[in-house]
């Protein structure tokens with residue numbers, strides 16, 4: 001039979017009600033200071049975080065996330081060297097193999113303000129869908145190509161068009177500014193028939 005309240009009170013210097021993190025810490029401190037401490041818990045020792053809140057809910061959440069995880073369909077890869085080589089999305093070979101019409105645009109990164117300051121060469125190549133102008137692939141070679149490809153991956157996920165990529169305001173001097181120049185190059189290179197047929201969904205309001 002558990003001891004009665006008065007019995008507990010009379011036997012101990014300190015009585016802590018509740019064995020959650022706060023109660024446990026208080027009881028431990030009391031004990032360390034040399035007091036006789038009673039820790040009273042009406043349910044399960046550990047409190048909310050251990051019994052019903054943090055740990056259990058996060059365990060369920062992590063399990064659910066694990067089993068429902070969305071697998072990114074956009075391939076991305078980088079080779080970390082000097083310089084780095086990185087890509088996200090489709091390559092020209094992918095488009096050719098899949099019969100996907102495409103247009104490419106390039107930016108010599110060494111000619112951008114960042115490249116001039118750093119004294120580094122590099123290349124950024126963008127692939128756009130020949131029918132819709134949507135960005136399909138990003139390929140970069142430069143000192144931070146892996147970082148640059150990340151921006152492209154986000155743009156691909158959001159189905160950014162040539163227009164979106166050109167209109168975006170980029171920090172400068174950055175290599176990322178090369179996106180604007182490469183997209184402008186793609187627009188200039190587009191065959192007139194492709195350009196006429198292209199349905200560019202203007203989404204400038206989203207940027």
Ligand SMILES: Cc1cc2nc3c(=O)[nH]c(=O)nc-3n(C[C@H](O)[C@H](O)[C@H](O)COP(=O)(O)OP(=O)(O)OC[C@H]3O[C@@H](n4cnc5c(N)ncnc54)[C@H](O)[C@@H]3O)c2cc1C
Nearest residue numbers: 018019020021022023040041042043047048049053054057
């Ligand atoms: C869903 C969720 C997720 C959380 N995630 C985190 C996290 O990731 N990280 C983090 O730091 N915190 C997290 N928290 C917060 C954390 O649970 C609380 O900050 C912490 O439990 C508070 O500790 P406590 O000791 O003050 O109270 P509690 O943990 O609530 O403990 C109180 C204890 O007192 C007992 N008790 C109450 N009345 C009596 C009584 N009259 N007699 C005897 N015993 C009694 C209760 O049964 C209980 O065991 C989360 C909380 C929730 C609900």
